Structures are given as C-alpha cells and as structure tokens.
Amino acid sequence: MDSGASSPDILVDISDLHFHRGGRPIFRGVDVRIPKGTVTAIMGPSGTGKTTLLRLIGGQLRPHRGVVRFAGQDVHALGHGALYRLRRSMGMLFQTGALFTHLSVFENVAFPLREHTQLPEPLLRDLVLMKLEAVGLRGARDMMPGELSGGMGRRVALARAIALDPDMIMYDEPFTGQDPISMGALVKLIRTLNDALGLTSVIVSHDVAETARIADLIYVISDGRVVDSGTPQALMESKSEWVRQFMHGLPDGPVPFHYPGPELVSDLLERR
Amino acid sequence: MLGFLARLGATTISSFQRLGRGTFFLARVLTGLHSLLPRPGLVIAQVYSIGVLSLVIIVVSGIFVGAVLALQGYNTLVNFGAEDALGVLVALSLLRELGPVVTALLFAGRAGSALTAEIGLMKTTEQLSGMEMMAVDPLRRVIAPRLLAGFVSMPLLAAMFSFLGIMGAYVVGVGALGLDGGAYWSQMQDAVDFRDDVMNGVIKSLVFGFVASWIAVFEGYDCVPTSEGVSSATTRTVVHTSLAVLGLDFVLTAVMFG
Numbered sequence: 001m002d003s004g005a006s007s008p009d010i011l012v013d014i015s016d017l018h019f020h021r022g023g024r025p026i027f028r029g030v031d032v033r034i035p036k037g038t039v040t041a042i043m044g045p046s047g048t049g050k051t052t053l054l055r056l057i058g059g060q061l062r063p064h065r066g067v068v069r070f071a072g073q074d075v076h077a078l079g080h081g082a083l084y085r086l087r088r089s090m091g092m093l094f095q096t097g098a099l100f101t102h103l104s105v106f107e108n109v110a111f112p113l114r115e116h117t118q119l120p121e122p123l124l125r126d127l128v129l130m131k132l133e134a135v136g137l138r139g140a141r142d143m144m145p146g147e148l149s150g151g152m153g154r155r156v157a158l159a160r161a162i163a164l165d166p167d168m169i170m171y172d173e174p175f176t177g178q179d180p181i182s183m184g185a186l187v188k189l190i191r192t193l194n195d196a197l198g199l200t201s202v203i204v205s206h207d208v209a210e211t212a213r214i215a216d217l218i219y220v221i222s223d224g225r226v227v228d229s230g231t232p233q234a235l236m237e238s239k240s241e242w243v244r245q246f247m248h249g250l251p252d253g254p255v256p257f258h259y260p261g262p263e264l265v266s267d268l269l270e271r272r
Numbered sequence: 273m274l275g276f277l278a279r280l281g282a283t284t285i286s287s288f289q290r291l292g293r294g295t296f297f298l299a300r301v302l303t304g305l306h307s308l309l310p311r312p313g314l315v316i317a318q319v320y321s322i323g324v325l326s327l328v329i330i331v332v333s334g335i336f337v338g339a340v341l342a343l344q345g346y347n348t349l350v351n352f353g354a355e356d357a358l359g360v361l362v363a364l365s366l367l368r369e370l371g372p373v374v375t376a377l378l379f380a381g382r383a384g385s386a387l388t389a390e391i392g393l394m395k396t397t398e399q400l401s402g403m404e405m406m407a408v409d410p411l412r413r414v415i416a417p418r419l420l421a422g423f424v425s426m427p428l429l430a431a432m433f434s435f436l437g438i439m440g441a442y443v444v445g446v447g448a449l450g451l452d453g454g455a456y457w458s459q460m461q462d463a464v465d466f467r468d469d470v471m472n473g474v475i476k477s478l479v480f481g482f483v484a485s486w487i488a489v490f491e492g493y494d495c496v497p498t499s500e501g502v503s504s505a506t507t508r509t510v511v512h513t514s515l516a517v518l519g520l521d522f523v524l525t526a527v528m529f530g
Contacts, residue, residue, distance in 0.1 A: 058405050080409075087407040098402030110407045115413070157402075164406075 011036045011168055011200045017066035019049070019056060022025060026052055030066070034168075034217075039194050039201040041211045044221035045246070050204040051095070052168045053221070057202070058090060071167065088116065091161030091169040095176060099145040105132070105156050106141040112163045112184035131159040135189060138188045140220055151182025155189065162193065168200040169193075175207040181210040187214055209246055212236075297411075301419055301489075304412040314417040315424070320381045321378075322418070323425030327432070329382050330375060334433040336439030341365060345441075346449050355451060360462035363386045363440040367464065367473040368529070371434035371501060373521050376480035379426060380513035384488035387418055388509040391492025392502035400493075415493060419485045426481025427474050434473070472528045479520060484513045 012034035020029045026049035034040045042050050054063045057068055059075045068075045070086060078086060089103055099108050109128045113119060119127070132138040135155040145153060154174060161169050171190065175183055178209045191214040205211045212218070212232035219229045228235060228243045235247050245253030261267070308315055345361045391414065394400050400410040438460075445451045464470070488509050495505035 055401075060401065060404055084407045085407060087405055090405065092402070094398045094402055098397050098398040100399055103395070112408070115406070115408045160406075251469040 002268075003097055012202070013067075013069040014053075015059070015067050017053075017056065017068065017218065019052065019061065019066045020064060021052075027063070027066075029223065030224070030226055032071045032219050032226065032229075034200060034202055034255070037168075037194075037198065038201050038216040039191060039203065039214050041203045041205060041215040041218045041220055042221060043206060043208065043211060044206075044245070046206060048221050049224070050079065050206075051172050054202070054204055055139070055171055056094060057086065058119050058212075078146060088164055091164070091166040091176055093154065093157050093161050093169065093171045095173040097145070097150075097157040099148075099153055099160075101145050104141070105137065105143050105145070105148070107162055108145065108156060109160045109231060112160065116164060127163070131163055132156075135159045136185070149182070151178050151185065154182075154186060155177075156191065158186075162197065165197070166199070168202065171201065171205070173202045173205055174203065174205075175205060177208045183210060184191065198214050212247075213263055222246075264266065275449045290494070292485070292501060293494060297493065298489050299487055301411050301415050304409065304416050305420065307412045308420065310421065315411070315420050318417045318421030319425055322421045326379065326382045326425070326429060328476060328530075329378055330429050330433050331436055332341055333374065333378055334436030335440035337370060337433075337445045338362060338366065338442075340438030341437065342368075342441035342444035342449070346361065346445060346451070355449075355454040357459055358441065358445045358451060358461075359438075359456035360463040361458045363438055363464050364469060366434040366437040367469045368436065369521070369525070371430045372473055372476035372480055373444045375430040375433045375477065376484055376517040377514055378509050379422075379481070379484050379486075380431065380517070382424075383422065383505045384484050384509045384513050386487070387422070387488040388492040388495070389502060391489060391493060392495040392497075392505050393417070395501060396497040396499070410493075413463075415489050419489050422477065422485025422488065423481045424495075426484065427477040430473065430477035452477070468528075472524075476521065476524050479524065480517050483516050483520065487516065521525075 008262060012032070014030060014032040014142070017027045017030040017032075018025075030053070032042070032053075042053055044050055048260065054060065056063055057070065059068075059078070060074050071089065072097070073082075075086065096267045100111065103111065104126055108246065109131050110124060113124055113127060117124075129141070130136055132141055135158050136154060137159065138153055140148065140156070148156065158169075159229065174186055174190065178186060187210050190201060190203065193199060203211055203215065212235075215232055217229065218232055218235050219236065220227050222242065228238050228240055230238075235243055238244050243252045244250070275401050342358060346355055346356050349355045349357055351362065391400075394410075394414065401416065403413060424486045442453070442456060446453045446456055491505040491509045491512070492502075495501045
C-alpha cells in the first residue's frame with residue numbers, strides 16, 4: 001500500500017495527470033486536491049473530460065502519466081481486489097442514474113448491501129428504507145425504474161450510492177435535464193447529505209448557478225488543464241477573462257463562437 | 273488496388289485485435305468463475321432465462337426436423353427396400369450432427385442475441401460501470417453466470433432436440449408411413465453406439481455451447497455503447513456464432529469420425 005505524501009485533510013489528491021483518448025489529449029498535467037468534508041465542483045465546458053476525471057478517480061480508467069491518490073492510496077497502483085475494496089469507500093451518481101432496470105427501487109438500493117454484507121433481511125430492509133427516506137422516496141420502494149421521473153431516478157441512485165456509507169460521493173452532471181423542483185431537491189440533498197453524513201462530495205457539472213450555490217471549492221478545467229480554482233465568489237471575480245466568461249455565462253469573450261475553420265467566403269467560393 | 277490492400281490489412285488487424293481482446297476477456301471471466309460457487313442461484317436464474325425460455329423453439333424445431341428427416345429418408349430408403357433402417361438414419365443424423373448444430377444455430381438466434389443485447393444495453397445505460405463503482409465486478413456478477421449457464425444449457429437443449437426429432441420421425445415413419453415400430457427401435461438400438469455417437473454429440477454441443485456463449489457475452493461487453501453499437505453487436509453475435517459453429521463442426525467431425 002502506498003501511503004503517499006498527501007495532507008491528511010486531503011481525500012483525493014491528483015497530481016500531474018495526463019490522459020489522452022485516441023491520440024486526442026484530454027488532460028495535460030491536471031492538479032486537483034479535494035479536501036475532506038467539502039463539496040468540491042469540477043467545472044468546465046462540455047467535452048473537457050470532467051466525467052473522464054471521475055472515472056480516473058474511481059480507477060475505471062488509467063492515466064498515461066500522473067498519480068491519483070484516494071485517502072493516501074495510489075488508486076492505479078492497486079490490484080484488482082484492493083481496488084474493489086477501495087471503491088466501497090466511494091459512491092458514484094451517474095448522469096443516467098444507471099439503475100438496474102430489472103430491479104425495483106427497493107432492490108436497487110439493496111443491491112450493494114446484498115453483494116457486500118450478510119445482513120439479515122429485517123435489518124437490510126430497515127437500512128434500505130432509511131436510505132430511501134433520506135432522499136424522500138420511501139413511498140416509491142415498489143416502483144420499477146421505468147416508472148420513475150428523471151429526478152426521482154437520480155434520487156434513487158443517490159440512495160443506492162450512500163447505501164454502503166461511503167467516504168465520498170461523485171456526482172456526474174447531477175443537474176442536467178432536471179425540472180426546477182427536481183433541481184432544487186437535488187441541490188439541497190447533495191449539501192444536506194454531505195454535511196449530515198460527514199461525506200466528501202465531488203460534483204462534475206457545467207451548471208454554474210446550481211453548483212456555485214452549494215460548492216465550497218470549484219476547479220475550472222479547460223483545454224486539458226486547471227485554469228483556475230477557488231471559492232465560487234473568488235471565481236466570479238477571477239482575473240481570468242475566460243473564467244469570468246464561463247462563470248457568468250457570457251456569450252462573447254475569449255471562447256470563440258465559431259469552431260476554427262477556413263474563412264466563410266473562401267469556403268463558399270470553393271469549387272466542387 | 274492499394275486501397276483494397278490497405279482495407280484488407282486494416283480488417284485483418286482489427287479482427288486479430290478483437291480475438292485478442294476476446295481471449296483476455298475470457299481469461300478474466302474464467303478466473304472469476306469460482307466466485308459463483310457460493311451463489312448457484314445466479315447461474316440457475318440464467319439457465320432458466322437462456323435454457324428454459326429457449327425450449328419452445330427447440331421443441332418445435334426438433335419435432336419438425338425429425339418429421340422431415342423421416343419423410344425424406346423414407347422416400348430414399350424405400351427404393352432400396354431398406355425402409356426399416358429409418359430409425360438408424362434419423363438417430364445418427366440427429367445425435368451426430370443435426371442435434372448439436374441446429375440447436376447451436378437456434379441458440380445463437382434466440383439466446384445469444386438476447387444475451388448480447390441485454391449486456392450491451394446494460395453497458396449503454398452505465399449499469400455495468402455503476403456496478404464497478406459499487407465494488408461489484410460485472411465480469412463475475414453479470415458475465416460469468418451467463419457464460420456458465422450457456423455452457424450448461426446447450427447440451428441439455430441439444431439432447432431435447434434430438435429426442436424430439438427421433439419421436440417426430442417415429443410419428444411420421446411408424447404412424448403415418450406404416451413402418452414397423454419394433455424395427456424402428458431395434459435397428460436404432462443396434463446401430464447407435466453410446467460412446468461414438470451419443471457422447472461425441474454431447475462433446476460437440478458442449479463445445480458449441482461454450483463458443484456461442486463466449487461470443488454472445490463478449491460482443492455485448494465489448495460493444496460500442498450506443499443503440500447502433502448494440503444493434504451491430506447483436507448481428508455479429510448471430511453471424512459469428514453461426515460461422516464458428518459450422519466451422520468447428522467440420523473440425524470436430526473430422527477428428528471424431530474422419
């Protein structure tokens with residue numbers, strides 16, 4: 001086991017992370033430190049590899065260079081068994097919810113408990129109902145995933161993610177495609193669960209307003225690098241023109257509207 | 273010409289890469305098979321899904337293939353006054369060849385395609401990734417039970433197919449065409465050898481079951497996680513399984529009876 005050199009207050013320590021896919025660089029030297037007990041957001045435009053970063057933290061992808069440490073352990077130096085043991089300390093909420101479509105809401109939340117524990121059925125039932133109560137869906141226990149709205153599905157997935165009482169939960173675009181009520185419920189839940197259960201939360205999102213409401217710390221990633229980090233307020237007032245454009249959602253700025261290409265006139269006059 | 277050679281080379285390299293990935297995948301699944309020992313329920317559920325739910329197509333096909341064999345065989349044998357050998361013809365055809373091969377082809381269409389689509393959709397909807405992040409290895413929890421269930425189900429389905437084929441031929445040959453029932457069974461009993469005919473058929477169906485299940489679960493697990501990717505993977509399962517079964521059947525027949 002690699003004890004690493006991270007501070008004990010840092011749960012996830014990513015240093016000099018390089019990753020490319022099909023020859024296209026996704027990360028070119030990313031450094032991120034996620035303190036324990038905080039809600040940390042990883043933000044950036046679509047396609048910057050935010051979800052990829054979560055998969056690298058969870059050990060589902062391997063970096064081409066650099067180290068990802070979780071609780072002091074180098075995630076990618078672990079063997080199969082040790083990596084799976086480490087993952088019991090992580091929960092992940094996928095953008096799609098990733099609920100098992102052939103299992104009811106109750107059985108979805110019970111799944112990790114059945115797989116990893118030998119709890120007697122009455123105790124398991126109580127635990128599942130408590131997790132569902134925490135996300136407000138105890139009454140939906142017998143429904144099938146296909147009968148749930150998008151927001152409800154994500155809350156069930158959240159109940160499943162906290163079933164094993166992890167140290168950290170990673171949220172992959174939790175606010176995408178949510179109506180205002182579901183969005184409000186999710187925003188409140190993420191913050192409440194983080195504080196009540198003593199979790200560390202990592203949110204990957206490009207929804208600035210919602211994320212800034214609950215994040216303690218934000219990392220903004222673009223073009224394979226961390227372009228700025230700090231509290232939401234600090235980033236709103238960032239010296240970087242690019243970060244200010246992103247955080248305020250301004251249509252014009254350093255980010256070009258047009259994808260690079262030949263001039264329009266030469267394109268139109270080009271002979272076929 | 274150069275373009276053709278380049279495409280041929282690319283296709284060849286891609287095929288070998290797939291074969292390599294499939295072999296590594298199989299090795300990882302096989303090394304995790306022991307995790308099923310304390311949980312036989314996972315395999316039994318899949319035997320039901322893959323085997324029991326395939327029974328209808330196997331039963332109907334078995335009866336009709338046997339009936340057609342009887343009609344065709346009788347028409348030829350009667351020219352030589354050898355119609356009493358119909359039972360032998362039907363039994364050897366079914367036990368040695370048609371039972372294992374046709375069952376494997378039907379298996380590819382019914383169960384193999386369903387396996388690929390199910391696993392592919394689980395991948396597309398991130399259920400497999402979700403499982404990994406819940407510290408549950410999908411190769412052990414999802415793939416291994418299905419591979420084992422396919423391997424177990426195929427010889428049982430092939431036995432059912434051959435049995436019903438022989439019964440279907442009996443109904444047509446003895447019931448409709450007027451053959452002597454005693455001659456049908458006694459000639460079959462004399463000519464069919466347990467080790468050479470029955471066991472070789474069982475070995476064939478075990479091999480086909482293993483290959484068909486391997487292709488089906490690998491194609492699902494390796495598919496591009498889009499609706500088009502799942503569709504292509506499902507098609508590949510049926511095509512590759514059919515070709516692999518027919519090719520292997522020739523090799524096995526040459527080794528066993530050649």
